[in-house]
């Protein structure tokens with residue numbers, strides 16, 4: 534199986550400054566997840582089965598949140614954290630897997646978006662995200678980082 538190379542485009546409109554642009558949707562096939570980075574200019578993917586960090590981070594997030602946290606909240610937290618543990622883009626931005634869009638003009642996260650109609654598609658080859666920094670952490674450091682990342686996400 535190859536990572537997806539054809540993406541349905543979403544329209545996006547910033548509620549803060551009114552800027553409109555097109556962005557990519559997650560292919561949603563379950564095997565590959567898409568991460569956007571650097572004001573949507575870079576597109577990464579993670580192989581959810583082959584990439585060991587994917588299940589590892591999920592386990593650590595689950596552990597940190599505890600069994601009483603509803604599944605939807607655990608998934609949300611995981612999506613928010615995963616991009617942050619990945620190596621950064623060359624421009625110093627983090628990848629984001631949360632599907633939350635950020636205005637490419639003013640940086641606001643108050644963005645409306647939805648599928649283009651009639652549907653428009655983009656053809657591109659996403660890069661596989663790496664997490665060498667994460668891989669070199671000890672189990673204890675990983676646990677600590679997840680707690681810190683979750684605390685920051687909660688404040689947003």
Ligand SMILES: [Zn+2]
Pocket residue numbers: 547548549550551552636637638639640641
């Ligand atoms: Zn804006």
